[in-house]
Amino acid sequence: MGEFDLIERYFKRPVRAAVLGVGDDCALLQAGPGTQLAISSDMLVEGRHFLSTVDPFKLGHKALAVNLSDLAACGAKPLAFTLALALPRADEAWLEPFSRGLLALADAHGCELIGGDTTQGPLNICVTVFGEVPVLAGRSQALLRSGAKVGDDIYVSGNVGDARLALEVFRGTLNVPGPVFAQARARMEQPTPRVALGQALRGVANAAIDVSDGLLGDLGHILSQSGVGACFETPFATDLIACRSNPAWSGCQSDLCLSDEHWLELVLAGGDDYELVFTASASARAAVLEAARSSQTAVTRVGQIEAAPGLRLIDAAGQLMRRSYPSFDHFA
Amino acid sequence: MGEFDLIERYFKRPVRAAVLGVGDDCALLQAGPGTQLAISSDMLVEGRHFLSTVDPFKLGHKALAVNLSDLAACGAKPLAFTLALALPRADEAWLEPFSRGLLALADAHGCELIGGDTTQGPLNICVTVFGEVPVLAGRSQALLRSGAKVGDDIYVSGNVGDARLALEVFRGTLNVPGPVFAQARARMEQPTPRVALGQALRGVANAAIDVSDGLLGDLGHILSQSGVGACFETPFATDLIACRSNPAWSGCQSDLCLSDEHWLELVLAGGDDYELVFTASASARAAVLEAARSSQTAVTRVGQIEAAPGLRLIDAAGQLMRRSYPSFDHFA
Numbered sequence: 001m002g003e004f005d006l007i008e009r010y011f012k013r014p015v016r017a018a019v020l021g022v023g024d025d026c027a028l029l030q031a032g033p034g035t036q037l038a039i040s041s042d043m044l045v046e047g048r049h050f051l052s053t054v055d056p057f058k059l060g061h062k063a064l065a066v067n068l069s070d071l072a073a074c075g076a077k078p079l080a081f082t083l084a085l086a087l088p089r090a091d092e093a094w095l096e097p098f099s100r101g102l103l104a105l106a107d108a109h110g111c112e113l114i115g116g117d118t119t120q121g122p123l124n125i126c127v128t129v130f131g132e133v134p135v136l137a138g139r140s141q142a143l144l145r146s147g148a149k150v151g152d153d154i155y156v157s158g159n160v161g162d163a164r165l166a167l168e169v170f171r172g173t174l175n176v177p178g179p180v181f182a183q184a185r186a187r188m189e190q191p192t193p194r195v196a197l198g199q200a201l202r203g204v205a206n207a208a209i210d211v212s213d214g215l216l217g218d219l220g221h222i223l224s225q226s227g228v229g230a231c232f233e234t235p236f237a238t239d240l241i242a243c244r245s246n247p248a249w250s251g252c253q254s255d256l257c258l259s260d261e262h263w264l265e266l267v268l269a270g271g272d273d274y275e276l277v278f279t280a281s282a283s284a285r286a287a288v289l290e291a292a293r294s295s296q297t298a299v300t301r302v303g304q305i306e307a308a309p310g311l312r313l314i315d316a317a318g319q320l321m322r323r324s325y326p327s328f329d330h331f332a
Numbered sequence: 333m334g335e336f337d338l339i340e341r342y343f344k345r346p347v348r349a350a351v352l353g354v355g356d357d358c359a360l361l362q363a364g365p366g367t368q369l370a371i372s373s374d375m376l377v378e379g380r381h382f383l384s385t386v387d388p389f390k391l392g393h394k395a396l397a398v399n400l401s402d403l404a405a406c407g408a409k410p411l412a413f414t415l416a417l418a419l420p421r422a423d424e425a426w427l428e429p430f431s432r433g434l435l436a437l438a439d440a441h442g443c444e445l446i447g448g449d450t451t452q453g454p455l456n457i458c459v460t461v462f463g464e465v466p467v468l469a470g471r472s473q474a475l476l477r478s479g480a481k482v483g484d485d486i487y488v489s490g491n492v493g494d495a496r497l498a499l500e501v502f503r504g505t506l507n508v509p510g511p512v513f514a515q516a517r518a519r520m521e522q523p524t525p526r527v528a529l530g531q532a533l534r535g536v537a538n539a540a541i542d543v544s545d546g547l548l549g550d551l552g553h554i555l556s557q558s559g560v561g562a563c564f565e566t567p568f569a570t571d572l573i574a575c576r577s578n579p580a581w582s583g584c585q586s587d588l589c590l591s592d593e594h595w596l597e598l599v600l601a602g603g604d605d606y607e608l609v610f611t612a613s614a615s616a617r618a619a620v621l622e623a624a625r626s627s628q629t630a631v632t633r634v635g636q637i638e639a640a641p642g643l644r645l646i647d648a649a650g651q652l653m654r655r656s657y658p659s660f661d662h663f664a
Binding site: 006009010011024026027029031032033035037039040041042043045046047048049079080082083084086090095096098103113114115116117118119120121122124126128130 | 334338341342343345354356358359361363364365367369371372373374375377378379380381411412414415416417418422427428430431445446447448449450451452453454456458460462
C-alpha cells in the first residue's frame with residue numbers, strides 16, 4: 001500500500017464544513033465573507049527528508065519552505081504557522097541556528113510563528129501553515145489541482161532536478177565536479193518557495209501544484225484530479241536543471257559526464273524541488289509572463305493539456321517516447 | 333534547559349498579525365469580524381506519550397482528544413484538524429483501528445479531518461486542531477490563562493490523578509487491584525476532552541488551562557500569566573482521583589494500600605488528565621454550576637486566587653503545607 005492509497009483508504013472522507021478537504025496542496029476553510037484560510041501540514045523526519053549532518057540553520061529554512069510552497073501552489077498569502085518539534089535532547093547548539101533559519105524565512109514572508117509543541121523523541125519537525133486566499137464575487141481565488149482544461153499550456157517555474165542530483169551525490173550513485181555539487185546542494189537544502197508567483201497566478205492559472213515528489217508525478221495529480229491528459233515536451237525539460245550549465249563541467253573528466261537520458265530523469269522524476277507546475281489557457285500567455293515578471297520568477301512552457309487520458313512524453317524529433325518515470329512515494 | 337525555557341528563548345516573539353501567539357492553550361487568528369480561529373498543535377511520540385503496546389483505536393482517540401482539550405481550555409468550538417503521521421511502515425492492522433478511533437472522536441465533536449501528511453519514520457502523530465470563538469461587541473470570548481483575578485474561586489473539572497496511577501503501574505512502581513488498574517488505564521488511554529464545559533464557561537470563567545503536565549504545574553501557568561498567587565485546599569483535591577473510591581480496594585491486601593500523601597501526589601502532580609482548571613469570580617458561582625450542569629461535567633472548587641505571589645497548599649487543619657510538587661517537563 002503506497003502513501004496515496006493509505007490516505008485514500010483511511011483518512012479521506014466527504015468534505016462537510018470545510019470548503020476543500022484532503023487531497024490538494026492545502027485545505028480551505030471559510031474565514032469571514034471575503035476570505036478563505038488555506039492550511040497545509042508537512043512533517044520532516046531525519047534520514048528521510050534530511051540528513052543528520054545538515055546545517056540546522058538550513059533545516060529551519062527548509063522546514064518552513066516546504067510548507068510555504070504548498071501555500072504558493074494554492075495562490076495563498078502566508079499568514080502564520082505552528083511548529084511541533086520532537087528532539088532527542090534540548091541542544092542549544094542545534095536550536096539556536098534552527099530557530100534562526102526558520103524565523104528568517106518566516107520574516108521574509110511575513111509569516112508569524114503562533115504556537116506549537118516541543119517534546120522529547122526522535123528528531124521530527126512538523127509545521128502547519130496558514131495563508132489567506134480572497135473570495136471575489138463569491139468565487140474562491142484558490143488555485144486547485146482540479147482546474148486544468150483541455151488546451152491549457154503547462155508551465156514549470158524556476159529549476160527542477162538539481163535537488164535530486166545533490167541527493168544522488170550524497171548517496172554515492174553520482175560523482176560531479178565540486179562547484180556543481182555545491183550548486184545542487186544549495187537547492188536541496190534551501191529551496192525557494194514560489195510564494196509571490198503563486199499569488200500572481202490567481203485569476204491567471206487554471207490549476208497548480210508544487211513539485212515535491214517529482215515533476216511528472218506531481219503533474220499527474222493535476223491530470224487525474226482534472227480528468228484530463230497531457231503531452232510533455234522533453235526538450236524544454238532538459239533545460240530546467242540549473243546544474244547542467246554550470247561552467248565547472250567544461251574541461252572536467254569525461255567519466256563525470258551525465259547522459260542526456262540521465263539529465264532528463266533527474267528533471268522528470270527528481271523531487272524535492274518546490275517549484276510550481278501550473279496550467280493556463282493559451283489566451284493567458286501574456287498574463288503568465290506578467291506574473292513571472294512581477295514575481296521575478298522564471299517560467300518555462302513544457303506541454304499542453306489534452307483530452308486523452310495519460311501523459312505522453314515527446315522527444316526532440318516530435319516522437320512519442322516510451323519511458324515512464326516513477327514519482328516519489330514514502331511507502332513504496 | 334527545560335521545555336518552557338526552550339520555547340521562551342528560541343521561539344517566542346512579540347505577536348504581530350495574530351491576536352494571540354505562543355504561550356496559551358491555543359493561538360488566536362482573526363477570522364472575519366465576529367469570529368476568531370483558535371489553533372493548537374500537539375505531537376505524540378511513542379515511548380514518551382504512549383506505550384508501543386497501546387491499542388491503536390485508543391491511540392487514535394487520544395491523539396485528537398489532547399488537542400480538543402486545548403480548544404476546550406480556550407472555550408472554542410471544534411471545527412477541523414490536520415493529521416501528520418510518521419509510521420515505520422504502512423501497516424493496515426494498525427492504520428485501520430487508529431483511523432477508526434481518531435474519526436469516531438472527530439465525529440462526536442463535529443471536527444473534520446481536512447488534510448495533513450504521511451511519511452515513513454519513527455512513529456509520531458502530530459495533530460493541529462482548529463476551533464472557533466465568538467467575538468461579542470469587539471471582545472473575544474476566548475478563555476485565556478492570563479485572566480485570573482484576585483478573589484476568584486479556582487475549580488477543577490472531572491477527575492485528576494488516575495492517568496498517573498496507571499502510568500506508575502505500567503512503570504512497576506505501584507501495584508493495585510486489577511479493577512482499579514482497569515479504571516485508571518481507561519483514563520490514561522482514552523481521556524475525555526471537556527469541550528462542552530469549555531464552551532459553557534465562556535463569559536463565566538476569567539481564566540482557564542487544561543491539565544496535561546500536572547494540576548499544580550498547570551495552575552502555576554495561570555498564576556504567572558495573570559500575575560497573581562493562590563491558596564489551594566488539598567482536602568478537596570484528594571477526592572478528585574476517581575480510583576480512590578473503587579470498591580475493589582475493600583478487602584484487598586494492606587500492602588496495596590496507598591497513603592494519603594501518595595494519593596495527593598498523584599492528584600497534584602499527575603499529568604495526562606485533560607481536565608480543565610479555571611477561575612471565576614465568587615459572584616459567578618451559580619453560573620459555574622449551571623455550566624457544569626449543562627455540559628454534564630462535575631466541577632470541584634479547590635481554592636482561591638490571592639494577590640500574594642506563589643501557590644500555598646492548605647491541609648485539612650487549615651495549616652500551610654511545606655511540600656512542593658513538580659510539573660511534568662519533557663526535557664527535565
